[in-house]
Amino acid sequence: xxxxxxxxxxxxxxxxxxxxxxxxxxxxxxxxxxxxxxxxxxxxxxxxxxxxxxxxxxxxxxxxxxxxxxxxxxxxxxxxxxxxxxxxxxxxxxxxxxxxxxxxxxxxxxxxxxxxxxxxxxxxxxxxxxxxxxxxxxxxxxxxxxxxxxxxxxxxxxxxxxxxxxxxxxxxxxxxxxxxxxxxxxxxxxxxxxxxxxxxxxxxxxxxxxxxxxxxxxxxxxxxxxxxxxxxxxxxxxxxxxxxxxxxxxxxxxxxxxxxxx
Amino acid sequence: xxxxxxxxxxxxxxxxxxxxxxxxxxxxxxxxxxxxxxxxxxxxxxxxxxxxxxxxxxxxxxxxxxxxxxxxxxxxxxxxxxxxxxxxxxxxxxxxxxxxxxxxxxxxxxxxxxxxxxxxxxxxxxxxxxxxxxxxxxxxxxxxxxxxxxxxxxxxxxxxxxxxxxxxxxxxxxxxxxxxxxxxxxxxxxxxxxxxxxxxxxxxxxxxxxxxxxxxxx
Numbered sequence: 001x002x003x004x005x006x007x008x009x010x011x012x013x014x015x016x017x018x019x020x021x022x023x024x025x026x027x028x029x030x031x032x033x034x035x036x037x038x039x040x041x042x043x044x045x046x047x048x049x050x051x052x053x054x055x056x057x058x059x060x061x062x063x064x065x066x067x068x069x070x071x072x073x074x075x076x077x078x079x080x081x082x083x084x085x086x087x088x089x090x091x092x093x094x095x096x097x098x099x100x101x102x103x104x105x106x107x108x109x110x111x112x113x114x115x116x117x118x119x120x121x122x123x124x125x126x127x128x129x130x131x132x133x134x135x136x137x138x139x140x141x142x143x144x145x146x147x148x149x150x151x152x153x154x155x156x157x158x159x160x161x162x163x164x165x166x167x168x169x170x171x172x173x174x175x176x177x178x179x180x181x182x183x184x185x186x187x188x189x190x191x192x193x194x195x196x197x198x199x200x201x202x203x204x205x206x207x208x209x210x211x212x213x214x215x216x217x218x219x220x221x222x223x224x225x226x227x228x229x230x231x232x233x234x235x236x237x238x239x240x241x242x243x244x245x246x247x248x249x250x251x252x253x254x255x256x257x258x259x260x261x262x
Numbered sequence: 263x264x265x266x267x268x269x270x271x272x273x274x275x276x277x278x279x280x281x282x283x284x285x286x287x288x289x290x291x292x293x294x295x296x297x298x299x300x301x302x303x304x305x306x307x308x309x310x311x312x313x314x315x316x317x318x319x320x321x322x323x324x325x326x327x328x329x330x331x332x333x334x335x336x337x338x339x340x341x342x343x344x345x346x347x348x349x350x351x352x353x354x355x356x357x358x359x360x361x362x363x364x365x366x367x368x369x370x371x372x373x374x375x376x377x378x379x380x381x382x383x384x385x386x387x388x389x390x391x392x393x394x395x396x397x398x399x400x401x402x403x404x405x406x407x408x409x410x411x412x413x414x415x416x417x418x419x420x421x422x423x424x425x426x427x428x429x430x431x432x433x434x435x436x437x438x439x440x441x442x443x444x445x446x447x448x449x450x451x452x453x454x455x456x457x458x459x460x461x462x463x464x465x466x467x468x469x470x471x472x473x474x475x476x477x478x479x480x
Contacts, residue, residue, distance in 0.1 A: 071391055091290075091399055092297075098397035109392035112383075123396045126299070172396075 020083070022047050022180060022212035023068060028077035030063055037063050039236030040077070043214075047179070050206055050213040052227035054220065054258070059233045061216040062106070065182050068214065069103050070094045081180065099127055101180040102173030102211075106188055108165040110157040116168050117153035120144060123175040143171040147201060163194035170201065174209070181205075181213040187222045199225040220262035232258060287405075294402035295410060301403050308411035312373050316419055319372060323364045324356075324423030328431035331355055336438065346449070349441075352431040353450035357459050361424040362466050369412070369419060377408055416466040424463075 021044035030038040037060040045051045053061050066072045068079055070086050078085045081097055110119050117140050124136045144150050147167040157165055187195035199222050217223050223230055224244050231241040234254050247255055335351045384390050393400045432446040
């Protein structure tokens with residue numbers, strides 16, 4: 001099992017193995033006013049690897065994800081994407097980095113004035129102007145078929161269920177064939193069957209696209225299904241990082257309590 | 263430091279922060295508006311939303327203003343034996359001030375409130391974050407297009423309000439005392455030149471950035 005002291009060694013092993021981290025978060029600190037949310041987080045994710053970030057509500061899991069894609073700026077520390085530190089980049093410079101990243105928001109964040117098809121086409125219309133309209137339409141149909149929603153092109157987001165909205169959000173996140181996929185509580189608010197379907201979908205997409213992924217969740221079952229490694233956060237720090245079996249063997253009180261209640 | 267001085271310092275600091283926020287926002291919008299890629303599709307959509315959709319209301323408000331001006335001005339001018347100046351009074355009132363003001367108020371109420379509600383809803387549901395995460399500049403897509411649409415449409419809507427105000431002013435006048443539209447226009451525009459017409463019409467184009475900035479920072 002990995003304690004905080006062993007995380008740096010593991011990251012070094014990752015780099016020695018030639019699997020240079022695609023996402024490398026180093027010493028991140030973030031506060032909102034007097035509320036300290038992240039207290040020196042360090043994590044690394046390689047290609048084709050999925051890291052699940054677990055923790056209690058309010059421990060900064062979603063903030064970590066937002067820092068990774070640059071929607072928030074850290075107070076200190078660095079976020080490196082493909083070796084480039086993104087913390088000092090401008091909005092337009094970040095745009096170039098974000099073209100390689102897909103983000104699934106907790107409530108899907110679909111554009112409610114656009115149809116499902118237009119939602120998925122949105123990144124293509126803005127960044128793949130080299131594609132003709134029919135090529136973009138074909139790509140949208142392909143993406144929706146991948147998430148099991150072919151035939152729902154003309155529906156509005158308000159006309160579909162929460163689980164279907166998450167699928168559309170996933171399809172949109174994959175539109176530009178990203179190297180990195182960030183998922184914020186993908187199964188939040190879903191029934192167990194829908195959660196299982198989303199987990200299976202994430203697993204299938206990971207196997208097909210070989211992305212570096214970070215999944216933020218408090219659903220341990222979901223994390224076990226989709227993740228290669230799990231990192232447990234508490235009070236702004238990574239308490240432990242490793243496989244589920246390693247977490248189970250941990251003597252750390254917080255880890256035992258978290259697993260017991262999950 | 264006394265409590266009163268401390269409160270004043272706090273207010274001054276707040277004001278300066280608001281002003282700095284305003285400046286930063288305007289800079290980002292202007293920069294996004296003039297650097298490619300341009301969002302022409304969204305701009306045209308907003309031109310339709312701001313212009314075409316506001317036209318009926320603006321025309322109605324302008325027409326009503328023209329009728330009221332005609333009825334009320336007639337009474338005052340007749341008392342002073344200047345009834346013949348009624349067409350000119352209506353024309354100059356409408357094109358100088360009432361047309362632009364009515365247009366600004368109507369569009370501000372309709373479009374401004376709508377834009378504010380739309381963007382607030384998008385913020386709460388993380389749609390703006392989703393736009394940013396999709397590597398699209400939200401200042402360019404959302405703010406610049408809407409401000410530009412308002413700047414382009416407001417002078418045109420003002421023209422529409424002026425036209426409706428003048429036509430309805432003539433109708434109100436003609437119902438009381440027969441007067442052809444041709445005579446009304448000739449009499450009304452006698453002595454008018456472009457300086458009476460262009461500045462009041464184009465000053466409406468200045469309103470959108472000011473309104474937007476206040477809304478952004480509130």
